[in-house]
Amino acid sequence: MTTDDGMSPASQTPASRAGRGRGGGRGAAGRQRASHSLEAVVAEAVALLDESGEPGLTFRALAARLGGGVGSIYWYVSSKDELLERAADSVLADVLAKTDHLGAGDDPIAEIREMAIAFYEATVGRPWLGAYFLQDTGTQTNGLMLYDRMGREVMRLDLTRRQQFDAVSAVMAYVVGVAADRGQDPPQEVRDGIVDRGAFVASFRDELRALDVDDFPFLHHIVDEFAAHDDAEQFRAGLDLMLAGLRLQAGSSSADTRAASD
């Protein structure tokens, strides 16, 4: 119920937290207490998430990794939600770096395609990402930057502002959706490598085959495709469908469907 009384440690110095701390001065001389930084906290959180998934990220486990106490984390982050938001946004930093060179090409849609693929690749193996993108505009600046970068490409197309807005949102939503879908397919032990992925796919295929053909004709129709498919390839196939539609929309420049575009 307390919305923002401004008295929690994390909100006492909201601005000074970013980019502070002398992280890494751990073993210097006779230091007794550990020293952290927002970057270190978020980085270790991501590492923990990558290793053991969302349930693996606990304040106690994170504190142990940082070599400090539980309470210290709350100096940098005011809740677990904020920690997850920052963790999600931090992986987008890589996406931004890898798409930094884009924007100079002749074909805007090809550039969008590259951005979406880079975004997708960052989500591979990170099922925890899907639910935390673009929640808080204040802390998640990388998400906004990626959104805007993609938007700048769409602006080069002959489209309504509304169409541009819709297009970027659609591509981003599709990437998030694929990430959410795929993150859940392996039940639990496949991600850790305990069970062979091939064996898992095979057992799922058999599960599909065991279904009644009359009830599930399509699943029987594509069961072999399922067993042989590659996730990244399938992502690109769906992305290309959407981008083909976008290209079609941009190509048919009938002025009557457009409003004032500048």
Add this chain to the structure above:
Amino acid sequence: MTTDDGMSPASQTPASRAGRGRGGGRGAAGRQRASHSLEAVVAEAVALLDESGEPGLTFRALAARLGGGVGSIYWYVSSKDELLERAADSVLADVLAKTDHLGAGDDPIAEIREMAIAFYEATVGRPWLGAYFLQDTGTQTNGLMLYDRMGREVMRLDLTRRQQFDAVSAVMAYVVGVAADRGQDPPQEVRDGIVDRGAFVASFRDELRALDVDDFPFLHHIVDEFAAHDDAEQFRAGLDLMLAGLRLQAGSSSADTRAASD
């Protein structure tokens, strides 16, 4: 680490659980103990989720609603994850009902569109859904049915099996992605109606305007569109992009890109 020792109450009678219980015989005569059923448990879980979101669903709150004890729920469900999976799948029952009449139309893609929209409408106001679709094939039969129903329409198109498989996956992923995206936009108090939605949108618009124009040209470009847009409309816009691409792919029936299609 214990994978499946088969000794937990919920796995003692795995088959008999479905569709059993005499749910509703609560106040009959001198009954002392409450009587549940899997359907009642899942239905109350969905109600709880709709009212107070994912954190609102606790075993204690659910037990209180059912008028029983915490332990009883474990007779029908072996974990909270399974409860969420069943809850997510149960809302798809409505989608199936509302798309039952589809499949007879001349245009398969139009039918797919209707199914996707029905799916989307079921996710509106249910941000908790996104993460739990199509996890377990065994318990989540409605998801499979919807997937197959959409697949039957795609089968009518002149496409490779692979293309058919990719198309259905893409549309489903897009719906899930939009649901995941939109579920998180209202921070917390908007969904409960404490804060006006219009006021929230306005403050977010101002937040966007406060950003540097040079850093975020696109966001400034579409900020008015954002303030005026309708979520459902935007969903349909993105869906139509994807379906336009699909129509294009189905129309260009160059036999060389296709394999044996029957």
Add this chain to the structure above:
DNA sequence: TACCGTACAGAACAGCGTTCGATAAACGAA
């Protein structure tokens, strides 16, 4: 009656996010 499988109940447990007061270090002012 005795019995047995089904179903419900609630205390108990370990672990979680979060709060809080204590406290150590850093730093400018006196």
Add this chain to the structure above:
DNA sequence: TTCGTTTATCGAACGCTGTTCTGTACGGTA
């Protein structure tokens, strides 16, 4: 140097969670 204040760290403690476990009531069968 000494002091006072700010910055940062620490871990015990709280309330709540999912889950387990033990006990027990019910309905049918013999």
